[in-house]
Amino acid sequence: MLVEFSVENYRSIQEKQTLIMVASEDETMLDSNTFSIPNNDDLRLVTSTAIYGPNASGKSNLLKAMQTLKNLVINSASRMQIGDKLPVEAFRLNSESAKKPSSFEVIFIRDDIRYEYGVSLNRERVFEEWLIAYPNEIQQNWFSREYLPDNPKFQPDEGYKWSFGKGLKGEKKRIQRFVRSNSLFISHAAQNNHPQLTEVFIFFQDEINILLHIDTPYIVDDNNNKNFQNQIAKLLTEADTDIADLKIESTPETLNSSLTYFLQQEMENRGMNISMKDITDVGKLDIITVHKMNDSEQEVEFDIDDESDGTQRLFEIAGLWLYVLEYGEVIFIDELDRSLHPVLSKALIKMFNNPEINKNNAQLIFTTHDTTLLDDEIFRPDQVWFTEKDNSMTQLYSLLDFRPRENESLQKGYLLGRYGAIPFINGLTI
Structure with missing residues (x-):
């Protein structure tokens, strides 16, 4: 469960x-659009969450x-070298910021334990990394590292x-020796099977899923594969696409080395830990x-490429x-909403x-330009967020800040600019 990012x-x-x-504290759609976290009904x-804003x-x-952040957690130990x-x-439109590290912080819950994890780093090295856990809602500082280049005491490392807290059990010092400035x-x-920290790693690897601009479908590859294919077909049918069934077949295909490398890089960018042999063994998927x-x-059978853009988009996700x-x-x-009808979205x-x-x-977090979603009793005010540029930098804020009236x-x-986050059109005629 994601709490904050x-x-x-x-x-x-x-x-x-x-x-x-x-x-x-708004009670609107409380039972449908919200859920209580473990051990804390309050x-x-x-x-x-929907995020609106101009291009x-x-x-x-x-x-x-x-x-x-997900890619760094998953790959920095195994995929990166010295x-x-x-x-x-870093933000490049400010001379000071361009020299400073980027920072990421996540608060999440896994197996009834709340965690706070953060990193600060630039392209050369990690400056800070820390993890706080709350077993039984009691704060425990499990570990932290801080770069102090001017202190001779720490030069050997x-x-x-x-710093390691008492709440973090198991091997620590041995694993610390493997850590590089860029990992x-x-x-x-996780690479060394630390029981407590592997749980944190699994959250990023398995529970955070990110789809940016994609043109290939996500195929579930587990023992329930056929069951999920049937569910996908059912979803497509219910979406009024006239599709009665799906057939997904894998056929052997020899890939040249450059294409295999490209696919490996693309999958790693999506946080998928996969080798060139894995890609070669997969072959080609024929989606009918x-x-x-x-x-x-x-x-009658059709290739997926013969379907409409909207159907292909729906199948992608x-x-x-x-x-x-x-x-x-x-x-x-x-x-x-790309290529999807508003009713389907x-x-x-x-x-x-x-x-x-x-x-x-x-939980679903998505960006959209579809304003029709705002007036269909889908969201509470705390589920709508906006982005806009202020002095060339992104500002993120909630609809809650405007305290919208009931009804x-x-x-x-939004279209009248009451909440900001709309494009200003200069010099264009319609």
Whole structure:
């Protein structure tokens, strides 16, 4: 469960910006759009969050920030070598910020324990890394590292000051020796099967799912694969696409080395730990849609490329969408409404806001330009966020800041600029 995510000095984000998933005291749609966290009935989290804003306002950068952090946690120990550059980009439109590290902080809950994890780093090295845990809601500072290059006491350890709390059991010092200036302790701890820290690693690896601009579908590959394929087909059918069934087949295909390397890099960028052999063994997926004739029960097969852009878009996200709902995970998706009809977008979002479907408290965070979602009783005010540029830097803020009146038209108010986060058109004629 995601509670908060903060980012500072990353791409278009200069000052610290925080996305909060904690529900306000508003009782509107409390039972459907929020859920209580374990061992604390007074604190509730929202099931979904929509982020609005003009083009180039930084909506996507917020999602990219989470993707960057996820990739660092998963790959910095196993995929990076000494001297490799860390995949971060500081805010470049300010001379001081351009020299400073980027920072990421996440508050989340896994197996009834709340965690606060943070890192500060630039392309050359990690400056800070820390983890606080709250077993039984009691604060325990499990570990921290801080770069102190000017203190000769710490020079033998590349200038780092380390601290380990009593609550963190198991091996620590041995794992610490593996950590490089460009790798994360949490990543090495998971590589060495540390029982407590592996739980934190698994949250980033398995429970945070991020879809940016994609053109290939997410295929669930587990023992329930056929079951999920049937669910995807059912979702497509219910979306009025005329698809009666799906056929997904894998055929062997020889890939040249350059293409294999490209695919490996793309998968790693999405946080997927996969080798070149894995890619070669996968082969090619043939995705076939099955339609029924309109004058008989005879079935006709189509390649997925023959389907409309909207159907292809729905198929791209359907597998992961259903998987996240099934297992109570978190999904970030950029431009949810791309190629989708507004009615379909609403139906998909309502799956997360329906406790009969979302039985395991999955969470959805997405960016969109679809203002029709604002006036259809889908969201509470604490579920709507905006981004806009101020002095060339991204500002993130909540609809709650404006205290909208009951029955106020949020779509009209947004389009009239009442909440900001709309484009200013200069010199264009319509």
